[in-house]
Amino acid sequence: MPELPDLEIFSRNLHRRLSGRQLKEITVRNSKKLNVPVTELKETLESQKLTSVSRTGKELYFGFENGAVLGLHLMLKGELHLFTDGDSRKHTIVELVFKDGTHFSLTDFQGMARATLNPEADHTPDALSEAINQEFFKRIFASRKATVKNVLLDQHIIRGIGNAYADEILWEAGISPFSAANKIPEAKLRDLAKAVRHVLENAVKQISKADPTIISGELRDFLRIHTTKKTHSPSGVPILIDKTGARKTYYTQEQEIFN
Template sequence: MPELPELVGLSQFLNAELAGSVLESVQITSFTALKTAAPSERELLGRVLKDVSRQGKFIDLRFGPSTTDDVGLHFIFHLAKAGWLRFSAGVVPAEQKRPAALKPGGYITARLGFDNARIDLTEAGTRKSMAIYLVREASEVPGIATLGPDPLAEDFTVEQLSEILSRKRAQIKGVLRDQRQIAGIGNAYSDEILHLARLSPFAPSNSLSEEQVQTLFDSIRSILQQAIAQASGKPASELKDAKRSSMRVHTRTGEACPVCGDTVHEVAFADRSLQYCPSCQTGGKLLADRRMSRLLK
């Protein structure tokens, strides 16, 4: 699933390529992906794309007013677990922009044809969970309205992180992944952050010392800033590979930890897995491979 760094890179890339472009065609092939009934897709046509931004794990394409409507519109999407974006630069042939070029139920969930480029929102697999919203204000999207603070915002402090962690007894990895608590961090970067902070993914969030909270705060900033630096300036087609190449423990099961040389281990769940280094994070103990795991005695 794309997370904060890739979505920063993606929004920057799209903004550089498309700001000022006119939307000539739009098709959303999945009824389940489109989460709003009004405004309609037709109301986007002919509008100028003002800018592209990111909020949490959402990408926001902000369009200006039309000739008949003096209010702008937002095309907002959440790529979910298996979604991505395919970008085609240059003048696209008209027959490749028309809605007839797509069929419902296919690999492409939505297509936006601009006067100088085309965007395809794609989703692999049979489990479709991409979400698209057409709204007049970004705050109308439920997931955006309930977002927690952005961890790279200037006003996000170690004191704020401490307050979030102390709200209840919960596994620290779950708190990092909860978009209502902290926006933008997902499964991959929570693994990387906890590895750098030398914390078990199952450590109770309200049990950390002041020093551990400070270390976690610094690790959040460091991991995300490094990943953003690696993603910035890259086209959409290269962002996934850039993410994979930067991982130290996530998806590295069976490989050597780059810090201590111990073997990276995995805990698998029904729909995801986490990776960690026993020597760096759990005092050498292995975590049981089940959802409600505790350290093995």
């Protein structure tokens, strides 16, 4: 599943490739999760110029000159495609055709990816916003007995952090993922806030360096803890794996537990 750093790079590359192009046609091939009638989507967006592509949380926002926004959420298995051959890709959710012949599509063989016209404003802070600091975590964690990893993954508390990067962030902060959020001392909350920004910003740099034009998929070779390719952390401590349902947590005994 693409996470915040992947989507940040996707948005930058799609903005560079598509902004300024005029939309000729939008086709919805799976409308189960569309929030408006297809006719309304077409009337709102067709013939409009695309002015921006940006990321917010785990969604991509396509902004048009009339002020309308098309939000795309890839969910677990969504993929993005740019092409000019005119043949639709398999399992297409939505396809945009621009007047210069460029095609862009969102596909998902599970059918879970969704398109939304003019998504409602979400005031939950993005993981890379300035609001994510020590005071934020102090306020948010104060009344929460849930494990710190579960809190980090809650998109209603902080947007954009997924499973892999939660493990990376907590390892860098030296906090066990099984710690109770309300038991973590203030000094560690400062470390956590720093780790959120450093891990995510570094991942953006690493992905951009490895594949400057990427618009789909995920790159994980640079991860230090959440990886099957390594058995020990950078400091030489064995990486442990705990499985809860379909989710795996990667951690080491270097991380302090607070309960």
